[in-house]
Amino acid sequence: MSTKIRLKRGGRKGQAYYRIVVQDSRVRPRGQELDVLGFYHPAARPEPVSEVDMQKSLDWLSKGAEMSDTARNILSKSGVLKHYHEGTRPEEVSAVIKGEMVENKGYNPPPPPVEKVVAAATEESESASPDSEGAPSEVESAVSDDDTQAAAGTEEA
Template sequence: MAVKMRLRRMGQKKAPFYRIIVADSRSPRDGKFIAEVGTYDPNCDPSAISVDEEAARKWLANGAQPTEAVAKILKAAGIEK
């Protein structure tokens, strides 16, 4: 099973809010997921990022692959692979 860290879209139309989740790569974008490790709100200035560092590091160590967007967010939060 390939596990990915990716964004799950929440919020209203034209006002997106994202949760950073760990999910099976075959599940749909807003479908079933394994764990939630943080949030990302691009509507604030600057963008609001909240990440559970311990959980994110654990999933990265266990082999979860972040998407490009999540990798940028984790880098901004100070979490490197």
């Protein structure tokens, strides 16, 4: 049996909402569904609202369910397709969502924001600079000696 993940319309005229459902591909779009994966409410303001059950979605995708274009976009925005393409099993999804380490895939949480990295780098440079302020390095002293000799030579001529 070929299954398809698609949207099933509900609501009155001008107030549409959609359920993301799994149906047999031979059934009409408003027909009987096998499972409800979530909903999509495009009329919500300030932006559309969607909610998808990741466990069920990954389960149906792993069974070979095809997606309509709109359902694919919604699943992609909710992060389901990312986990599906990584090969994450439905049992591992909750660990991935929480940011824990997954044994088989070696999932690591995302790196810290750039602001924290920049702040840490400035703290390191501030802690290192007081040590070097006391005595000039060999390069700095050699350059300053050359400058003073060159300045003295131009004044004599």
